[in-house]
Amino acid sequence: MLKTWGRFFVAVGTLFLTQAAFAQDACPVTDLNGDGVTDEDDVYVLRDALGTYEGDPGYVPAADLNGDGRVTTQDYGVMLDCN
Secondary structure: OEEEEOOEEEEOOHHHHOOOOOOHHHOOOOOOOOOOOOOHHHHHHHHHHOOOEOOOOOOOHHHOOOOOOEOOHHHHHHHHHOO
């Protein structure tokens, strides 16, 4: 699947989206940098934290959108589903 995010394209395979299906009203906050807007800057936050686990340097709790203690492509899927 390919979705446009601002000026960027984010490709996420459907394999990674299987556990990231959220109802729109159950979506977590996707403004990861706290500036009041969900935009490409939030994608950068998620990208920079990608592959980190809770307790790792560089782990950003806000980027763990599915709350599993790690930032993975599933969190990208949540961001795409919720915006």
